[in-house]
Each structure stands twice: as structure tokens, then as C-alpha cells.
Amino acid sequence: MEDVGKELNRIIKSRGVDGRYRQMMEEVLADKDVRDFIEDHKEKLSQADIEKSFAKLYEFVQEKKKYLAGDPSMIAPGYEPQLSLNFHFIDVTYVPTDELLRLKREEEIRNRVNSLDMPKDIRKASLRNFESDSGRKEALVAAFEFVDNYEENPKSFNRGLYLVGSFGVGKTYLLGAVAHELAVKGFETTLLHFPTFAGEMKQAISNDKVGPKLDEVKRSPILMIDDIGADSMSAWIRDEVLGVILQHRMQEQLPTFFSSNFNMDQLEKHLSVTQRGDEEPLKAQRIMERIRYLSKEIFVAGENRRNG
Known part of the structure; x- marks a missing residue:
């Protein structure tokens, strides 16, 4: 031309x-x-x-x-x-554009975190933003170790963390931060607020959805149970919901995390008494055996950041 x-x-x-x-x-x-x-x-x-x-x-x-x-x-x-x-x-x-690719990647990461009845901002939690003062350093180190170990060998059994501490010290935030870090690396996680989940399971009885809801949670590749022990439990929730979830995860060696205001010994006592006031220490002991198998107890201390 x-x-x-x-x-x-x-x-x-x-x-x-x-x-x-x-x-x-x-x-x-x-x-x-x-x-x-x-x-x-x-x-x-x-x-x-x-x-x-x-x-x-x-x-x-x-x-x-x-x-x-x-x-x-x-x-x-x-x-x-x-x-x-x-x-x-x-x-x-x-x-x-680079911006669109960035937004799509962020959406993919968010979609790998299945958040059930958890605060919206938990999906944006980051291990880098978790303040590692003296009372929280052990938990942060353990969180990074879990992520590294799981990334290196996701098919082996990786014990989760049982985070115990008072209100507002960052237990829930740390769970979200671990979930986000795992999502960045391509792994899916389910976070659930256990007291709310327990209420939904009771409602699911009427429309015959107990089985599907239970399967979704118990089969999650990585499960994080937030605020366990916050409310008194019925025997049915303890044994047929929580017990079934934990039994499956123990058998399949699936990573499971917990947060609670109770340490493990205190939670066992809490679970031994049902909403009706019945004392069933052996059943509580069975639950705790599974929790102890699945997770490592770590104390999180510090000031109540919710009041900051």
C-alpha cells in the first residue's frame, strides 16, 4: 500500500x-x-x-x-x-485491563471463603494486619505455620487451631485472616458462627433440610467453627449436629478450627450440661476427644478491641 x-x-x-x-x-x-x-x-x-x-x-x-x-x-x-x-x-x-484482572482475582479469593452468619468484614481480614503483641504472637505464628504446612502438603493431616480468649481479643478476626490467606493460595474454607448455625439447624428440621446443611459443613475442605460454647446446647445439637460434624472430620482428617471464650476443659464442663439441665459428662467427653484430636489449643490475650 x-x-x-x-x-x-x-x-x-x-x-x-x-x-x-x-x-x-x-x-x-x-x-x-x-x-x-x-x-x-x-x-x-x-x-x-x-x-x-x-x-x-x-x-x-x-x-x-x-x-x-x-x-x-x-x-x-x-x-x-x-x-x-x-x-x-x-x-x-x-x-x-490490569484493574479488571485484579478485581476478578479478588472476587475469586472471596468466593473461596464460604462465610455463614459471620461479620462481612471478616472476608477482608489479613494476617499482615493482625497485631502481634505479646498476648497474640503465639496464635499468629501458629496461623502462619498452619498455612505454610497446608500449602506444602494439603493431603496430609494438618491440625487446626483452637483459639481461646476473652471477648474482643481478635479470635474471629484471626480465623478470617487464615481463611483469606488460604483463599489467596487457592484453598476453600467455610467459616460459621456456631450459635447461629445451631438455630438454623433446628429450623431445618421442619423443611427436611438437616441432611444437606449438615453435609455441606462436615465435608468442607477446611472448617472454622466460631464462638463454640457461647450458648447452651441441646443434646440434639451437641450429639447429632456437632458430634456428627466432628466425627466425620476426624475420620477424614479434615482441618478444623475453633474459637471460644472457654478453654478446652471449661468447654467440656459446659457441654456436659444440656439446655434441660441434664448432666451427661461422657457425651461431652466424646465431643472433646474429637476437638482435641482436630485442633491445638492456643490462648489469645489482649485488650478488647471491640470497644476501641
Whole structure:
């Protein structure tokens, strides 16, 4: 092809078209990206090739304007229009921007954390933002160790953590931070607030959804049970819900985390008394045997950050 500028002017003048169409062509062919593309591919493009590609060239110029202006009405928001050559035909392709790729990655990470009745901000928790003062350093170190060990060998048995401490010291946040760190590395986690989950399980009896809800939780690749022992439990919740979950996870050696205001010995006493006041120490002992098998008890101390 000859000089691009002369050739483009010839295209415009050679068309017996009305003023509006001519104006559109002039706008398209005056675009620097269009002119550069045609110049770079001049050996493969004829005048006829450019003319038959005009609709795509016009689309490119209009969508590029919207892209640069951040106009959400563009054909593919978040994608940058680029020209491409498709066997003597100029086409428009839409390439995802770095920002879109970042947002998609963040969404994929969030979707790997199945949060059941947990605070929304827990999904944004980060181990890097967890303050490691003297009362919380051991827990943070153990959290990093778990993530590293699980990433290295996810098929082996990795004991979870049993985080015990008073209100507001960051137990729930640390669970969320571990879940987020695992999600970044491609692993799925389920976090659930146990008192709320227990209430939902009781309601599930009436619509015959106990089985599916129980299976979803007990089979989770990594499970984090928050606030266990916060409320008194019925014998059914203790034995047929919590007990079933823990038994399955112990048999399958699935990583399981807990947070509680009770240490393990205190939780055992708590579980030994049902809502009706019945004392059943042996059943509580069975539950605790599974918890002790699945997790390592770590104390978390510090000030109540909820009041900060």
C-alpha cells in the first residue's frame, strides 16, 4: 500500500456518500491508533480491505473514547478495545485491563471463603494486619505455620487451631485472616458462627433440610467453627449436629478450627450440661476427644478491641 495518509484520503473521496457518513469516516481515519495499525499492516491491507472493515474501525474509535472516559455504557466495561487483523479484515478485540484482572482475582479469593452468619468484614481480614503483641504472637505464628504446612502438603493431616480468649481479643478476626490467606493460595474454607448455625439447624428440621446443611459443613475442605460454647446446647445439637460434624472430620482428617471464650476443659464442663439441665459428662467427653484430636489449643490475650 502507498503512503497511508494519501490512501485514506482517497478512500474518503472515492465514496459517493452523504455528509454524515463522510464525517464518520474522517473521524475514524483521523484516529492515530487506526492510522498506525493500517501503516503497520499496509502490506496485507488493500483499499477494499479497509473499506469493508469500516464498521469495526468505527466501533473501535467509539469504544476507545468510552474506555478512556470510564464510560460504563461501553460494550465491554473493564476491557480495553484493540485492533487486530483477521485474514485481510480489521477486527476489534477486547482485552481485560490490569484493574479488571485484579478485581476478578479478588472476587475469586472471596468466593473461596464460604462465610455463614459471620461479620462481612471478616472476608477482608489479613494476617499482615493482625497485631502481634505479646498476648497474640503465639496464635499468629501458629496461623502462619498452619498455612505454610497446608500449602506444602494439603493431603496430609494438618491440625487446626483452637483459639481461646476473652471477648474482643481478635479470635474471629484471626480465623478470617487464615481463611483469606488460604483463599489467596487457592484453598476453600467455610467459616460459621456456631450459635447461629445451631438455630438454623433446628429450623431445618421442619423443611427436611438437616441432611444437606449438615453435609455441606462436615465435608468442607477446611472448617472454622466460631464462638463454640457461647450458648447452651441441646443434646440434639451437641450429639447429632456437632458430634456428627466432628466425627466425620476426624475420620477424614479434615482441618478444623475453633474459637471460644472457654478453654478446652471449661468447654467440656459446659457441654456436659444440656439446655434441660441434664448432666451427661461422657457425651461431652466424646465431643472433646474429637476437638482435641482436630485442633491445638492456643490462648489469645489482649485488650478488647471491640470497644476501641
